[in-house]
Amino acid sequence: MCRHLACLGSPPMLLGDVLVAPAHSLVRQSWEPRRQKYGTVNADGFGVGWYADGDPAPGRYRRRGPIWGDETFADLARVVRSTALLAAVRDATRAGADGEAAAAPFAAGRLLFSHNGAVKGWPDSLAPLAGALPPAELLALEARTDSALIWALILHRIAAGDEIPQAVADTVVDIASAAPGSRLNLLLTDGSTIVATAWGDSLWYLDEPGRRMVVASEPYDDDPYWREVPDRTLLAATRTDVLLTPLKEPTE
Numbered sequence: 506m507c508r509h510l511a512c513l514g515s516p517p518m519l520l521g522d523v524l525v526a527p528a529h530s531l532v533r534q535s536w537e538p539r540r541q542k543y544g545t546v547n548a549d550g551f552g553v554g555w556y557a558d559g560d561p562a563p564g565r566y567r568r569r570g571p572i573w574g575d576e577t578f579a580d581l582a583r584v585v586r587s588t589a590l591l592a593a594v595r596d597a598t599r600a601g602a603d604g605e606a607a608a609a610p611f612a613a614g615r616l617l618f619s620h621n622g623a624v625k626g627w628p629d630s631l632a633p634l635a636g637a638l639p640p641a642e643l644l645a646l647e648a649r650t651d652s653a654l655i656w657a658l659i660l661h662r663i664a665a666g667d668e669i670p671q672a673v674a675d676t677v678v679d680i681a682s683a684a685p686g687s688r689l690n691l692l693l694t695d696g697s698t699i700v701a702t703a704w705g706d707s708l709w710y711l712d713e714p715g716r717r718m719v720v721a722s723e724p725y726d727d728d729p730y731w732r733e734v735p736d737r738t739l740l741a742a743t744r745t746d747v748l749l750t751p752l753k754e755p756t757e
Contacts, residue, residue: 508534508547509593509609509619509692510721511699513744518717520553521582524592527725535572535594540707540723543623543688547571547594550608553578554617555587556696563589563617563696569604589696591617598623598651607648611656615695616669618659620652621706621722622688627651630684634658655680655691669693670700674739674752677702682755692720701740702752708734710747718744 510531512523524531529539535547552567568575572594593609609619624631628651635643635654638661646653655676662672677689681704688705699720701708711719711731720742724731734740739750 507593507595507609507619507621508538508541508722509591509621509690510719510725511589511591511617511619511692511694511701512717512719513589513694513697513699513742514717515588515715515744517586517588519582520555520585520587520590520592521579523590523719523725524553525579525582528727529723529725531592531594531721531725532572534723534725538723542706544596547596549597550595550605551575551578551593552605552608552610553581553590553592554610554612555585555590556615557587562615563612565610565612565617567605567608567610569608589694591619591692591694593619593621593692598627603648603650607650607653609652611647611653613656613660616660617694618656619692620655621690621692622704624651624655624680624689625684625686627684628654630687631680634679634683655689659691659693669695669698670739670741670750673700673702674750677704677739678753678755685755690722697743699740699742701734701742703734703736703738703740704752705736708738708740710734710740710742712742712747714745718742718747
């Protein structure tokens with residue numbers, strides 16, 4: 506389906522040191538993932554979002570084609586530094602006309618979001634959940650994809666007052682109930698925390714105290730300190746701490 510990664514680091518890190526330089530980097534995962542269960546080549550778009558000091562909203566660079574053929578991305582990765590980033594390479598569930606609008610990360614304010622997986626029975630299975638959203642929020646969807654709707658559902662909960670981890674967890678359970686068999690590995694950051702779910706696909710994290718916190722679909726190197734997140738788990742991480750919480754199964 507997709508591969509994605511979020512990283513919090515100090516001091517600021519080059520995008521290329523995280524996304525390009527490692528032996529099994531996200532760029533390499535676009536054509537040679539090691540732990541991808543569904544699909545093989547992630548060439549249907551890519552994106553990276555990062556945070557700059559003093560700017561309230563992250564910058565983004567997204568394209569519809571494969572990451573390995575984009576010279577502008579290679580240039581950005583060589584010079585841009587940040588203390589936080591989220592990046593993804595995409596294997597589309599269905600062919601579509603949305604282009605780079607369908608490529609993660611999606612954004613709202615300080616938040617960046619990515620979805621690795623697929624909603625079973627899309628789009629019919631999520632019609633009841635979509636119907637509960639205000640029409641203006643549906644009309645504002647960035648792309649006609651399951652990922653874009655999932656993002657809208659999360660944002661709706663956050664706007665109603667839910668904390669980010671709760672909004673993500675409840676959205677996953679609601680979708681899993683409406684569309685059993687869905688794969689719902691979600692990844693979200695606000696630049697200081699990372700929230701992610703393992704639901705139907707692989708998720709790993711690497712805690713390098715005092716240097717870096719990485720959460721990713723799969724390890725980008727062979728460091729023995731990578732830890733796999735159990736399936737049906739919510740992860741919440743800062744630069745210094747990781748909290749893993751089991752997600753409840755949807756009720757019948």
